[in-house]
Amino acid sequence: MPALIVGNWKMNGLGEDIAEIAAMAGSGARAVWIAPPFTLIDRAVIVSAGAVKIGGQDCHAKDKGAHTGCVSAAMLADLGAGFVIVGHSERRRDNGEGDADVRAKAAAGLAAGLEVILCIGETREQRDAGQTDAVLSRQLAGSLPDTAEGLIIAYEPVWAIGTGLTPTLADVAAAHGHIRTELVGRFGSAGHGVRILYGGSVTPANAGELLGVAEVGGLLVGGASLTAQSLLAIAAAA
Ligand code: 13P
Numbered sequence: 001m002p003a004l005i006v007g008n009w010k011m012n013g014l015g016e017d018i019a020e021i022a023a024m025a026g027s028g029a030r031a032v033w034i035a036p037p038f039t040l041i042d043r044a045v046i047v048s049a050g051a052v053k054i055g056g057q058d059c060h061a062k063d064k065g066a067h068t069g070c071v072s073a074a075m076l077a078d079l080g081a082g083f084v085i086v087g088h089s090e091r092r093r094d095n096g097e098g099d100a101d102v103r104a105k106a107a108a109g110l111a112a113g114l115e116v117i118l119c120i121g122e123t124r125e126q127r128d129a130g131q132t133d134a135v136l137s138r139q140l141a142g143s144l145p146d147t148a149e150g151l152i153i154a155y156e157p158v159w160a161i162g163t164g165l166t167p168t169l170a171d172v173a174a175a176h177g178h179i180r181t182e183l184v185g186r187f188g189s190a191g192h193g194v195r196i197l198y199g200g201s202v203t204p205a206n207a208g209e210l211l212g213v214a215e216v217g218g219l220l221v222g223g224a225s226l227t228a229q230s231l232l233a234i235a236a237a238a
Contacts, residue, residue: 003211003238004152004195004218006033006117007225008057008085009040018043023228025051029235031218034225035085038071045080055083055114058091061104063112073105073112083115085220087143089158099142106145117152117197117220118143120179124159132171133178140182148190152197153179154220160200162222169213172198176215204233211238 013036021040024032025048033053036044044054059073076084086109087102097105102118109116120139122132136155145151155175160166167175176196183191198210199220210216218238224230 001195001217002031003216004031004033004197005029005207005231005235005238006055006085006154006197006218006220007035007231008088008199008220008222009034009036009226010057010090010222011037012226013037013040015040015043017226018047020226020228020231021052021054022047024231025049027228027232027235029232031238032231032235033083034231035083041076041079041081053082055081055085055117057085057088059084059086059105059109059112059114061101061108063108073108073114076109077112077114081114083117083152084109085117085119085154087119087139089119089121089156089161099139102143103145106143106151110145110147110150115150115152116145117154118145119154119156119199119220121156121158121160121200127157127159132175136175136178137182140179140186144186148183148187148194152195153183154197154199155179156199156220162201164201166201166206166210169209172210172213172216176213180215202234204230204237207234207237 035055056076060070086105122135195217197218197220202221
């Protein structure tokens with residue numbers, strides 16, 4: 001399985017930035033996915049012409065209804081999106097989303113035919129208190145959907161996001177190994193097939209060594225995914 005490089009644009013990107021996605025799509029790079037803001041998904045799907053998979057950064061747990069300002073997984077699929085990110089720590093922090101919400105969103109994404117990138121990760125305080133494995137186990141127990149089919153996990157230590165800090169490679173290996181054990185415990189042999197991404201301050205400079213860690217099946221990239229130049233340099237490391 002080639003490593004998967006996923007760019008999460010967060011609340012960044014105006015119409016002019018579609019050129020970056022067009023450049024990524026035109027590069028011939030394989031296994032590059034981008035989650036632009038909702039407002040750019042339609043245009044991103046068109047310019048990427050299938051070469052870059054486009055996805056959403058979140059979805060509602062319901063298909064439709066009286067939920068002002070929300071976007072459903074069915075709506076994302078209708079636009080031609082191929083995946084959705086759920087449970088990002090910024091959603092958990094800014095929107096009070098808990099594991100049960102994340103589980104419902106993951107189920108909605110899978111039901112809509114999307115691949116689902118489910119994010120988990122510990123805070124600095126939890127790591128310092130030696131609780132990393134316990135936190136990851138709790139988040140997985142509360143948020144995993146019923147099936148492994150279409151599921152991807154992203155391990156994103158909260159303290160590594162946007163800070164320039166990354167865990168040691170040994171700590172990344174330990175966390176990913178723990179997540180794999182939990183996935184196999186939950187899904188049996190299908191748990192071996194679930195890809196596990198690392199995210200948090202990934203750059204062109206550290207991508208290669210992170211991708212060399214056991215059980216790291218790809219990277220979820222924030223700031224360094226905003227330009228084709230930077231994201232393609234990360235993809236080249238894959
Ligand atoms: P940065 O790469 O900017 O640290 O963000 C990581 C992230 O949150 C991706 O979802």
